Every structure is written in structure tokens, then in C-alpha cells.
Amino acid sequence: MMRRIRRRAQDKPYVVSLTSLMDIVTNILVYTIKIFAVSPIVVQDPSVELPKSSSQKDAEESVVVMVTGMRRQVNETPTIVVDGREVERLDPKTYRVPESAKNNGYVINKLKQELLSIKANQKESAGLIKGSGFTGHVVIVADRYTPYRVLVDVLVTCGDAGFGNFEFAVIKQEA
Amino acid sequence: MRGRFRDRESLGEVPEPEILPMMNILFMLVMVLMGMSAFLPIGVISIQAPQLSGAGAPVADSRPELNLTIMILKTGFNLSVAGSMLKCEDGPLFPKIQKDSQLVYNFAALRAKLTEIKAQYPQDKRIILMADPNTIYEDITRVMDAARPMFDEVAFVPGMIQ
Structure with missing residues (x-):
């Protein structure tokens, strides 16, 4: 039985499932786009520190x-x-x-x-x-x-x- | 080629879409957007135009004009209510206080006094700000915060207190 399972695993190439990672990346993307949509002013200059x-x-x-x-x-x-x-x-x-x-x-x-x-x-x-x-x-x-x-x-x-x-x-x- | 697809179909395997290039694009987009944004929630405080002619002309109204003016001095705060100064004789009305071995403005005392004034003049929402030329923007912001929400219309006066 164990030998059969091992042989089957050797025959089939291992495929990484990217679907869950894709979900995470899409969620981060939506979140960052939302932040952009909310705040039209972006302060990037390091010499400006807002109160x-x-x-x-x-x-x-x-x-x-x-x-x-x-x-x-x-x-x-x-x-x-x-x-x-x-x-x-x-x-x-x-x-x-x-x-x-x-x-x-x-x-x-x-x-x-x-x-x-x-x-x-x-x-x-x-x-x-x-x-x-x-x-x-x-x-x-x-x-x-x-x-x-x-x-x-x-x-x-x-x-x-x-x-x-x-x-x-x-x-x-x-x- | 055709034979290969036929082999897969015969094995009952569902071909998976190639999402790796799309992942790369999405990941790059996330990186670019993250790099561009500071992730700080930026808000604004509305203010009125500075008046070069001072506090403004009196309005024909039976109610006394509040004309609440907050003067930010080097040593503390002074207030002017309905044309009369509330300052003490030997210094500002609310002098700076010692906090963590530093002299800082007494924003709590200012807020308490403004709450008291608001009870007497519930209709008025406007304050006029005057400051020492070296007063920093952060302290001005904190004065406006102390006045909010009782007085949320802020006008700046270009006249400086020396």
C-alpha cells in the first residue's frame, strides 16, 4: 500500500497552488487603492512632518x-x-x-x-x-x-x- | 500537441490557468502603491482668510459681538472677549506650565476657558488667532484643536505680537 502511494507521488509532478497567494495579493492591492482614493494628498517629502x-x-x-x-x-x-x-x-x-x-x-x-x-x-x-x-x-x-x-x-x-x-x-x- | 491534450482529457485532469504572470503584475502594483503612499491618514482644518484690516467692522445687531481673539505669546495665552482683554497684570492669562522639564502651553486651561465662554455666547463659532512670529505651526494646530468643536471657524490675523 505504502509503496503504491509513494510511486504515485513520484509519477505526478508537484504543483504549487498560487490561488490563495493570489487572494492575499489582490486584497492588499484593493486596500492600497482604497487608501489612495480616500486621501488625495500624499506627503512623501521627508523634510515635511505634519502636526x-x-x-x-x-x-x-x-x-x-x-x-x-x-x-x-x-x-x-x-x-x-x-x-x-x-x-x-x-x-x-x-x-x-x-x-x-x-x-x-x-x-x-x-x-x-x-x-x-x-x-x-x-x-x-x-x-x-x-x-x-x-x-x-x-x-x-x-x-x-x-x-x-x-x-x-x-x-x-x-x-x-x-x-x-x-x-x-x-x-x-x-x- | 493535440495528442497531449487528448491524453490529459482522457486522464480526467482539469487544466489550471497560468496565473503566475498575473501574480507578478499584481505584486509589482502592490509594491509600487506601497512605495508611493505614506499610510498616514491625512486630514484638513478649514480656516478663513487673513484679515489685513483687523477683526472686522461691527455688525448692526442687538447682541454684543464676541470677537474672541486668542493671542499666542512666547510665554502663554491671552484672550480678548467682546473687546476687552482678559490678561493678568503680571503676565499672560494662561502662562506656560512645566511638563517633563520643559515649558509648554497650557492647552487644558485654554479649553476650559473657551468652554466657559461658549456657554455665554452659544451662537458664536468664530475665533481670531494672533501669534508671536516664532510660534510654531504645531502649537497653532493644538490651539485650534482646543477650540474645536465650540469654535470651529478660525480666522488668522497677520498682525504679529512681539
């Missing part, structure tokens, strides 16, 4: 103004980035926007130009793509050590460029 907040409001698709590299990464120059494009460098010693880069004490010239360009593009796309258009919506993604002075400069500039709906990005934390 935690009890706010449970979800982020929406909008223009992202990022203030990077404050305080922790001393060797890295802090920058202001709009939708992935660097527009202005901050003074690494004072962590402020240089006065020469500003107008009226608050408005950051290059940031305003970039935002006006985005605004023009959004208005242009409104006629071509249904459901698109200028919303005036902007999300500020700033490092948790960003000083109030820089935040106010960014906010005033956004407002001056016509972006009136502001939101601060945070990491959701249970209250």
Missing part, C-alpha cells in the same frame, strides 16, 4: 502649497513648493521668507505668480472639461515647526492671488 490634530475632515483634490524643511534638516534650505514645483527658498538661518522676495510685507511675489498661473489654467480648463474649473481651494502642507510668520505670508499671498478657501493639512488623530 497631529483631532480634525476628522478629509482632504479634497486641490492646489497644494507646501512649506518644507524647517528646523530639523538644518543643511537643507527650506522651500515653498506649489504642486511639486519649487517657487521660493526661505532663509535657512531665520526660517523666514526674505523681505526682498515680498511685496507689501506679506505677499510672496513668485508664489503669487505661480498661483495666478494655476488659476488661469483652471479657468481655461473649465470650458474644456466638464466639472472642472477654478474653485479657489488651496491646501497648505507645512512642517510642524513652520513659524507663524511664514504661514501668514503664505496665507496672505494665496488670498491675494484669489484663492480664498484655505485648509491646513494635518495627520488625523483620535480626540
Whole structure:
């Protein structure tokens, strides 16, 4: 009896069943896609560490103004980035926007130009793509050590460029 | 070729589909998506546009205007309610407290006071924030958290406290 079973096992080549592994991989894939669908803002820059907040409001698709590299990464120059494009460098010693880069004490010239360009593009796309258009919506993604002075400069500039709906990005934390 | 299939059929074996290439693609997709996402639940806090002209013009209303202003100083918090300051004579209303050998803002005391004010002005939802230029974003976020959900409309004032 044992000899017959052993012979049968030798005759038939061993096939690894991948079906269960396939299920696991598909589940992980669905989970990761769901996370992407829930959060349209992804912060990958290691120099940006968001503060935690009890706010449970979800982020929406909008223009992202990022203030990077404050305080922790001393060797890295802090920058202001709009939708992935660097527009202005901050003074690494004072962590402020240089006065020469500003107008009226608050408005950051290059940031305003970039935002006006985005605004023009959004208005242009409104006629071509249904459901698109200028919303005036902007999300500020700033490092948790960003000083109030820089935040106010960014906010005033956004407002001056016509972006009136502001939101601060945070990491959701249970209250 | 045809003979081989006929042999399998005659043996009663069901041919399994080749899922190995599809597995490879799915696995690569998972790796790419995992690499791209930070796996942090990102939320947002809505704020109002900074007012260059200060707290705003008075509205014609019989009810007194709250105009609740939170001032984040280097040494603690001060509050302004209906145009009058609540600060102490010898320092801020809520000075920083010692915690783990560090001086930190007293968010609990601020929250308690805001709850008290909310009971007197149940209709008002708005706070105005002013801060020292060096106040960090994390502390500002925690002040907004302390005010939520009693006061969930936050306005920033560009004016700095020196």
C-alpha cells in the first residue's frame, strides 16, 4: 500500500497552488487603492512632518502649497513648493521668507505668480472639461515647526492671488 | 500537441490557468502603491482668510459681538472677549506650565476657558488667532484643536505680537 502511494507521488509532478497567494495579493492591492482614493494628498517629502490634530475632515483634490524643511534638516534650505514645483527658498538661518522676495510685507511675489498661473489654467480648463474649473481651494502642507510668520505670508499671498478657501493639512488623530 | 491534450482529457485532469504572470503584475502594483503612499491618514482644518484690516467692522445687531481673539505669546495665552482683554497684570492669562522639564502651553486651561465662554455666547463659532512670529505651526494646530468643536471657524490675523 505504502509503496503504491509513494510511486504515485513520484509519477505526478508537484504543483504549487498560487490561488490563495493570489487572494492575499489582490486584497492588499484593493486596500492600497482604497487608501489612495480616500486621501488625495500624499506627503512623501521627508523634510515635511505634519502636526497631529483631532480634525476628522478629509482632504479634497486641490492646489497644494507646501512649506518644507524647517528646523530639523538644518543643511537643507527650506522651500515653498506649489504642486511639486519649487517657487521660493526661505532663509535657512531665520526660517523666514526674505523681505526682498515680498511685496507689501506679506505677499510672496513668485508664489503669487505661480498661483495666478494655476488659476488661469483652471479657468481655461473649465470650458474644456466638464466639472472642472477654478474653485479657489488651496491646501497648505507645512512642517510642524513652520513659524507663524511664514504661514501668514503664505496665507496672505494665496488670498491675494484669489484663492480664498484655505485648509491646513494635518495627520488625523483620535480626540 | 493535440495528442497531449487528448491524453490529459482522457486522464480526467482539469487544466489550471497560468496565473503566475498575473501574480507578478499584481505584486509589482502592490509594491509600487506601497512605495508611493505614506499610510498616514491625512486630514484638513478649514480656516478663513487673513484679515489685513483687523477683526472686522461691527455688525448692526442687538447682541454684543464676541470677537474672541486668542493671542499666542512666547510665554502663554491671552484672550480678548467682546473687546476687552482678559490678561493678568503680571503676565499672560494662561502662562506656560512645566511638563517633563520643559515649558509648554497650557492647552487644558485654554479649553476650559473657551468652554466657559461658549456657554455665554452659544451662537458664536468664530475665533481670531494672533501669534508671536516664532510660534510654531504645531502649537497653532493644538490651539485650534482646543477650540474645536465650540469654535470651529478660525480666522488668522497677520498682525504679529512681539
